[in-house]
Amino acid sequence: GAGVSQTPSNKVTEKGKYVELRCDPISGHTALYWYRQSLGQGPEFLIYFQGTGAADDSGLPNDRFFAVRPEGSVSTLKIQRTERGDSAVYLCASSPTGQYQETQYFGPGTRLLVL
């Protein structure tokens, strides 16, 4: 079946602009995670959705970052007033129910570059 997909694959924007990153999880997966990976580092957690609700948003760095999952499938990560420090790869992952022992399947990521 289809894996996790993310669009766009690359996004270049200017400082101060607004961007939206989209994640389409594996069909039927209720758990959806967003991570951010800076160059040379491991991914860092941003936010976790269980169904439509954000169960844990403790990783969002500040209030410029917001994410939604209105119908419990596709999720959008929104970044307002982008800064150069937001440049990174944004990874999305999904798992069947969110139990800790379940494998998370990752999308290919969106490479965001803020000029």
Place this chain on the structure above:
Amino acid sequence: AQKITQTQPGMFVQEKEAVTLDCTYDTSDQSYGLFWYKQPSSGEMIFLIYQGSYDEQNATEGRYSLNFQKARKSANLVISASQLGDSAMYFCAIPDSWGKLQFGAGTQVVVTP
């Protein structure tokens, strides 16, 4: 809170040889698991292997095996018979109770002919 440490930033291994990637962890959970992922230069995180703290036998998946030593809080990945396609970054990760993964810094593996 969980903590993951990967102390080897990079390793070279010759084709067909085995390589061991180190991972130590710290958690206060009684029941937990440990994942290893591979990230080639294309960027996608590929699941390799998982073991739960309650599993008595070390996990194996093809050429990948976990050397899980709970007393030492160590979960090393062994890749046997290395292939050129194994060249990639390798991350170990530990989930919290929500499934949120805490990743290590990763180890870059380069397989040489």
